Amino acid sequence: xxxxxxxxxxxxxxRAIYASDPWQTRGxxxxxxSSLTRSEFQRDRDRIVHTTxxxxxxxxTQVFIGVDGDHYRTRLTHTIEVAQIARALARALKIDxxxxxxxxxxxxxGHTPFGHTGEDALHEVLKPYGGFDHNAQSLxxxxxxxxRYAEFDGINLTWESLExxxxxxxxxxxxxxxxxxxxxPQPILDYCEINDLELSSFxxxxxxxxxxxxxxxxxxxxxxxxxxxxxxTFEMLEDVPFLATMMREVxxxxxxxxxxxxxxxxMRRQITHMVEDVIxxxxxxxxxxxxxxxxxxxxxxxVIATFSDEMAQTDKAIKKLLFSRIYRHPDIMRIxxxxxxIVTDLFGAYMANPSEMxxxxxxxxxxxxxxxxxxxxxxxxxxGMTDTYAVKAHRRLFDRTPDLG
Numbered sequence: 001x002x003x004x005x006x007x008x009x010x011x012x013x014x015r016a017i018y019a020s021d022p023w024q025t026r027g028x029x030x031x032x033x034s035s036l037t038r039s040e041f042q043r044d045r046d047r048i049v050h051t052t053x054x055x056x057x058x059x060x061t062q063v064f065i066g067v068d069g070d071h072y073r074t075r076l077t078h079t080i081e082v083a084q085i086a087r088a089l090a091r092a093l094k095i096d097x098x099x100x101x102x103x104x105x106x107x108x109x110g111h112t113p114f115g116h117t118g119e120d121a122l123h124e125v126l127k128p129y130g131g132f133d134h135n136a137q138s139l140x141x142x143x144x145x146x147x148r149y150a151e152f153d154g155i156n157l158t159w160e161s162l163e164x165x166x167x168x169x170x171x172x173x174x175x176x177x178x179x180x181x182x183x184x185p186q187p188i189l190d191y192c193e194i195n196d197l198e199l200s201s202f203x204x205x206x207x208x209x210x211x212x213x214x215x216x217x218x219x220x221x222x223x224x225x226x227x228x229x230x231x232x233t234f235e236m237l238e239d240v241p242f243l244a245t246m247m248r249e250v251x252x253x254x255x256x257x258x259x260x261x262x263x264x265x266x267m268r269r270q271i272t273h274m275v276e277d278v279i280x281x282x283x284x285x286x287x288x289x290x291x292x293x294x295x296x297x298x299x300x301x302x303v304i305a306t307f308s309d310e311m312a313q314t315d316k317a318i319k320k321l322l323f324s325r326i327y328r329h330p331d332i333m334r335i336x337x338x339x340x341x342i343v344t345d346l347f348g349a350y351m352a353n354p355s356e357m358x359x360x361x362x363x364x365x366x367x368x369x370x371x372x373x374x375x376x377x378x379x380x381x382x383x384g385m386t387d388t389y390a391v392k393a394h395r396r397l398f399d400r401t402p403d404l405g
Contacts, residue, residue: 107165113389
């Protein structure tokens with residue numbers, strides 16, 4: 001006896017007409033039978049969570065190197081916070097929560113060890129071979145590098161999840177195919193040859209809420225971690241009028257509140273105001289656009305889920321504060337220099353002797369490849385490393401490893 005999952009309500013709920021419909025997905029590159037108990041977007045989300053790449057996020061830097069303390073955000077805890085905010089936005093806008101959550105969970109798969117420092121260092125050494133882009137690397141992971149299933153490489157996500165991964169920050173090309181933010185990374189172009197992700201259009205609204213949730217999450221938790229580290233003080237937050245207002249509100253309601261509780265009260269208000277701002281903007285734009293399908297969202301020619309002009313200015317002011325007080329702090333810059341040296345040294349060592357990549361599945365075949373193909377495999381190996389594994393590998397190969405403490 002067959003089960004009609006749509007009638008039973010598995011993976012279904014009230015959705016707006018412009019929501020992505022898991023029952024009308026454009027499908028998977030390798031066709032598979034449907035699940036009896038989950039929608040296609042639920043299956044995507046579950047596959048993402050069970051990957052090796054997802055587990056590795058636990059030991060990848062967000063801002064502060066892991067050895068600095070157990071309570072700082074890692075790439076994994078950041079991802080979980082993004083997913084929570086994305087799901088809240090999706091529910092408010094009556095779009096598919098599972099697709100929004102899946103895009104949020106997968107959006108940072110391609111990040112290297114040591115955060116953006118590692119990405120910059122890897123891009124530099126890979127420049128002669130096409131460079132490095134973490135979104136392109138995320139696509140490589142879910143379409144090629146994860147090796148779990150008997151019938152295909154990667155995890156065979158639906159078209160909509162792949163589109164959201166690649167385009168959550170907006171279109172990559174104009175209608176003629178020219179890159180909007182520089183050349184489109186070659187791995188993305190190569191994949192689109194076999195499964196066109198329509199790079200000139202906007203992504204689904206589910207992917208858009210995942211993107212803005214990323215901004216909300218790191219704007220908030222980087223302040224929280226900055227306060228914990230001592231690089232930020234409450235007095236410094238006064239430079240941002242939005243944050244100053246939050247602090248006055250908390251002080252007026254709670255006198256003599258201990259610092260940790262005071263910080264949390266600020267952060268929770270910050271998230272609430274930003275989420276409500278995005279919902280208000282999205283609702284207004286949807287009312288004006290009157291989309292009748294998810295395709296209308298893609299063809300709108302503008303982003304739907306975004307900040308108001310006022311909140312965008314606040315977002316810019318918060319980023320300026322974080323850059324000046326944390327990201328460019330001399331202590332952080334010293335650690336970044338050491339982390340970049342580790343990545344650069346390891347790349348050189350593996351290019352010179354690929355057999356040193358002891359756990360890389362392609363190591364027995366790499367000697368016969370072109371220099372560019374070999375470099376891409378070395379890049380894959382390095383990008384997949386956690387902070388701790390990269391430090392351990394460097395100590396094994398070199399007499400001196402930079403101190404990241």
